Amino acid sequence: MAGLCYEDFTPGxxxxxxIRRTVTEMDNTLFSALTYNCAPLHIxxxxxxxxxxxxxxxxxxxxxxxxxxxxxxxxxxxxxxxxLGFDEIKFPKPxxxxxxxxxxxxxxxxxxxxxxxxxxxxxxxxTGYNQHEEVVCECKRAGLMLKRADYDALQAKNRAESLxxxxxxxxxxx
Numbered sequence: 204m205a206g207l208c209y210e211d212f213t214p215g216x217x218x219x220x221x222i223r224r225t226v227t228e229m230d231n232t233l234f235s236a237l238t239y240n241c242a243p244l245h246i247x248x249x250x251x252x253x254x255x256x257x258x259x260x261x262x263x264x265x266x267x268x269x270x271x272x273x274x275x276x277x278x279x280x281x282x283x284x285x286x287l288g289f290d291e292i293k294f295p296k297p298x299x300x301x302x303x304x305x306x307x308x309x310x311x312x313x314x315x316x317x318x319x320x321x322x323x324x325x326x327x328x329x330t331g332y333n334q335h336e337e338v339v340c341e342c343k344r345a346g347l348m349l350k351r352a353d354y355d356a357l358q359a360k361n362r363a364e365s366l367x368x369x370x371x372x373x374x375x376x377x
Contacts, residue, residue, distance in 0.1 A: 205358075206275070206282035208351040209313065209323040216310040222273050225303045226261055234265040261298040263340075270331040270340045273306045279346060282354055284322055287345040296339045303334040311343065321353035 235245045243250035244260045251259040267289075298304070311326040325348050331340035349357070 205354070206277070206279040207348075208282050208354050209325065209348040210351050212310045212313050212325040212348065214310055214312050218274075218277055218308040218310075220273050220277050220306045220308065222276065223303055223305045224269060224273065226265075226269070226298060226300060228259075228300045230265060231259065231261050231300060234268075235262050238262075238264060240264070256297055256299070258299055261300065261302070263294050263298075266294065266298055266304070266331065266340045267292060267342065269304060270306050270329050270342070271344065273304075273331075274308050274327075274329055278308060278327075279348070282349045284319075284347040284349060287324065287347055290343040290345075292340075292342040294340055296333065296337045298333065298339050302339070304331050304339065306331050313348075316347065319347075322347050322349050324348070 231245055245262045307330050309328045313325045315323045325346050327344045329342055333339050
């Protein structure tokens, strides 16, 4: 399934992503280890008992990555040329292991690229909610998105190359 193209992202469009994810101790520990974040609030249960939260806090960078990963299937898979930046990243409520996160995207604005004819820039607001409908993560993001005609041309080229490769393989077997 392909993501949406530049023309599909009209300002005001709201996308409620169906993927929900319950975050776990393993998520927190692994992400913290992979990123060398050894803050005891994320990895030390005994230390965290005496914190203001009374338990381990999910790594906020994991949460930001999760929120921005959930949106890919419904919005940008195969149609994005890259992220251009993040702005106004906020974590208004803490997240703990066992919380279930879901995400809503709003298209804020868009414009044609000044440098490329095959794409345009789209500004998104991604908002992560916990199971109590409390906002736990919010960010604005700019993405460079393919235009429909260029996406369609790329897909046609990929199909032609795939068919040619299969024909070559079939000829070698014969």
